Amino acid sequence: MKLKKEHIQDSNKKGVSIHGEEFDFLSNQLTKHGVDVPKLVQKLADFQVAIPSWALGAGGTRFGRFSFYGEPASLEQKIEDVGLLHALTKTAGAISLHIPWDIPEDYGAIRQLATANELIFDAVNSNTFQDQKNAEQSYRYGSLSNRSKVVREQAIQHNIDVIGIGEKLGSKSLTVWLADGANFPGQHNFQTALLNTENSLKEIYAALPDDWKLFIEYKPYEPNFYSTVIQDWGTSFMLANACGEKAYTLVDLGHHLPNTNIEQIVSTLMLKGKLGGFHFNDSKYGDDDSTVGSVKPYALFLIFNELVYGMEHNPQNPYPAWMIDASHNIKDPMEDLMQSLEAIQEAYAKALLIDQAELMAAQRENDVVLCQEILQNAYRTDVRPLVRQARLLKGGALNPLMAYRSLQVREALIKERGKHSIATGL
Numbered sequence: 001m002k003l004k005k006e007h008i009q010d011s012n013k014k015g016v017s018i019h020g021e022e023f024d025f026l027s028n029q030l031t032k033h034g035v036d037v038p039k040l041v042q043k044l045a046d047f048q049v050a051i052p053s054w055a056l057g058a059g060g061t062r063f064g065r066f067s068f069y070g071e072p073a074s075l076e077q078k079i080e081d082v083g084l085l086h087a088l089t090k091t092a093g094a095i096s097l098h099i100p101w102d103i104p105e106d107y108g109a110i111r112q113l114a115t116a117n118e119l120i121f122d123a124v125n126s127n128t129f130q131d132q133k134n135a136e137q138s139y140r141y142g143s144l145s146n147r148s149k150v151v152r153e154q155a156i157q158h159n160i161d162v163i164g165i166g167e168k169l170g171s172k173s174l175t176v177w178l179a180d181g182a183n184f185p186g187q188h189n190f191q192t193a194l195l196n197t198e199n200s201l202k203e204i205y206a207a208l209p210d211d212w213k214l215f216i217e218y219k220p221y222e223p224n225f226y227s228t229v230i231q232d233w234g235t236s237f238m239l240a241n242a243c244g245e246k247a248y249t250l251v252d253l254g255h256h257l258p259n260t261n262i263e264q265i266v267s268t269l270m271l272k273g274k275l276g277g278f279h280f281n282d283s284k285y286g287d288d289d290s291t292v293g294s295v296k297p298y299a300l301f302l303i304f305n306e307l308v309y310g311m312e313h314n315p316q317n318p319y320p321a322w323m324i325d326a327s328h329n330i331k332d333p334m335e336d337l338m339q340s341l342e343a344i345q346e347a348y349a350k351a352l353l354i355d356q357a358e359l360m361a362a363q364r365e366n367d368v369v370l371c372q373e374i375l376q377n378a379y380r381t382d383v384r385p386l387v388r389q390a391r392l393l394k395g396g397a398l399n400p401l402m403a404y405r406s407l408q409v410r411e412a413l414i415k416e417r418g419k420h421s422i423a424t425g426l
C-alpha cells in the first residue's frame with residue numbers, strides 16, 4: 001500500500017486553518033523573544049530518524065505475542081511500512097536492517113523500493129545473540145568474547161558479512177550489540193572476556209570500509225543477569241578508542257540502570273567526539289522498549305538539550321545516527337512509532353528553544369534558580385504548532401496519527417496481507 005499525496009492533503013484540510021492561527025500566535029511570541037522561527041522549523045523538518053525493521057511487528061516480550069494483524073512478513077513489506085510512516089510524518093526517512101532477519105534477495109530491487117519510498121539505509125545491525133540456522137558454532141557461551149577461537153571467528157565473520165550486505169544497500173555504519181556476559185559469578189574470567197571482545201572488535205574494525213563507522217552499543221544486563229561484557233558507556237568508549245577513529249559509542253536510552261544521568265553521558269561522549277549513534281525509547285524499569293517520551297519526557301528533553309549543545313559546540317563529534325529502538329506488544333506498531341517520532345520532535349524543538357547564551361550567563365552568576373527557569377520555560381512551551389509546521393512544509397500530515405486512522409491504513413494492510421501475517425524477527 002502507498003499513500004498518495006492528495007490523500008494526505010485531503011486529511012489536512014480540516015485542521016489547516018486552526019493550525020495557521022496557532023502557529024502564527026506562537027511564532028509571534030517566540031519572535032518577540034528573539035527566536036529565529038523559520039530556522040527552527042527548518043531544523044525540525046531536516047531531522048530524520050531511522051526506523052528499525054524489527055519495530056514493525058508485535059514483540060518486546062519473551063512471553064505471548066499479540067499481533068495487531070497485517071504485519072509486514074517480508075523485507076519489501078517492512079520497507080513499505082516505513083514508507084507509510086515517512087509519508088505521514090516526513091521524519092522517518094531511513095530504515096535500519098537487522099541481519100540475518102532481513103537479508104535481501106534482489107539488492108537492486110530493494111534499493112529501488114527504498115528510493116521509491118524516499119528512504120535510505122541507515123546502520124546495519126549484526127546478530128550474535130541467537131544461534132543462526134545451520135551455524136556450526138553456538139553462541140550459548142558468548143560470541144566475540146567466547147573462550148573458543150572458532151566461535152569468535154564465526155562471530156567476527158558474521159559481522160564482516162553484515163558489512164558486505166550493508167555496502168550493497170548504501171549503508172555507512174555497522175552497529176554491534178553483544179549479549180555476551182555471564183549469568184552466574186565465577187562463570188567468566190572478566191579480563192579474558194573483555195580482551196577477547198576487544199581483539200574481535202579490532203578484526204571487524206579492520207574490515208570496515210574507509211567511509212564507514214562502527215557503533216558499539218552497551219547494556220548493563222539482560223539476557224545475562226550477573227555480568228555483561230560491554231556493560232556501560234565507559235567500556236564501550238574504551239573499546240571504541242582501542243579500535244580507532246571510525247569506532248564510536250552508541251547510546252540506547254533503555255540500556256541504563258534506573259536513574260542514570262544519561263544527559264551527562266551524552267555530553268561527555270560528544271566532548272570527546274565519540275557519540276556515534278543514538279537509540280530512542282523509554283522505560284520505567286529496564287530495557288522496556290516503550291514508546292519514546294511516554295514515561296520520562298522531561299529526561300528526554302534534558303538529553304536533547306545536551307545533544308543540541310553538542311551539535312553546536314562539538315565539531316569533533318560527527319552528526320549522530322538517530323534510530324528508534326522500541327518494540328512492544330500492545331499498540332499498533334505504526335501508531336506507536338508515530339507517537340515516538342512526535343515525542344522526539346517535541347523534545348528537540350523544546351531544546352532548540354533554550355536560550356544557551358542566557359543559560360551560560362546565569363551559570364556564570366551561579367543563579368541556580370534562573371538556570372532552572374530557563375530550562376523549564378522552554379520545556380513548558382507547547383511546541384506542537386512548530387512540529388506541525390515542519391511536517392506541512394515537507395508535505396506530511398498535520399496529525400499523522402489521525403490521518404493514519406481516517407485513511408484506514410491498518411485496515412488496508414490487513415486486507416492486502418491477510419489478518420495473520422507475522423513480522424519476522426524477535
Ligand SMILES: [Mn+2]
Pocket residue numbers: 217252279325
Ligand atoms: Mn538499541
